[in-house]
Amino acid sequence: xxxxxxxxxxxxxxxxAVDSAEATGATVSILLDxxxxxxxxxxxxxxxxxxxxxxxxxxxxxxxxxxxxxxxxEEIANHPExxxxxxxxxxxxxxxxxxxxxxVTWGNIGIxxxxxxxxxxxxxxxxxxxxxxxxxxxxxxxxxNIHFSKYITYRVRH
Numbered sequence: 001x002x003x004x005x006x007x008x009x010x011x012x013x014x015x016x017a018v019d020s021a022e023a024t025g026a027t028v029s030i031l032l033d034x035x036x037x038x039x040x041x042x043x044x045x046x047x048x049x050x051x052x053x054x055x056x057x058x059x060x061x062x063x064x065x066x067x068x069x070x071x072x073x074e075e076i077a078n079h080p081e082x083x084x085x086x087x088x089x090x091x092x093x094x095x096x097x098x099x100x101x102x103x104v105t106w107g108n109i110g111i112x113x114x115x116x117x118x119x120x121x122x123x124x125x126x127x128x129x130x131x132x133x134x135x136x137x138x139x140x141x142x143x144x145n146i147h148f149s150k151y152i153t154y155r156v157r158h
Contacts, residue, residue, distance in 0.1 A: 003050040007042035008060035020063035040125035082147035089154035102148035109133040112154035
């Protein structure tokens with residue numbers, strides 16, 4: 001169903017991130033940035049290697065809820081037109097929740113999304129500031145459907 005893509009600089013929090021993804025029963029794909037090529041390059045490489053129709057992204061210092069895949073399947077079933085499912089994310093250090101409204105705007109988009117693999121390959125991440133937002137914005141501008149979920153499934157800096 002989905003592969004969790006985790007680019008890493010081998011932080012101490014990596015194991016916790018991997019454990020949270022494995023708890024969902026999904027495939028987990030990790031790439032250590034030994035050569036410092038950057039998150040965008042690693043995400044794109046892992047996307048090419050994935051064998052599932054959907055890709056989900058997880059930073060190595062964050063975690064996801066154990067019902068992430070269940071919620072993703074529910075959202076796909078209820079919104080079959082969606083090319084991207086953007087979940088809400090909880091910032092553990094501040095208590096803030098994003099997105100605050102269902103709109104692709106800077107400051108409202110984070111990495112808490114799943115995207116169809118073919119879409120991710122067609123519009124790859126670019127090495128740039130605010131790469132998560134710009135990745136989603138490019139997909140939206142190309143006419144693809146972004147669905148904003150009501151579910152909080154992603155914990156930032158957990």
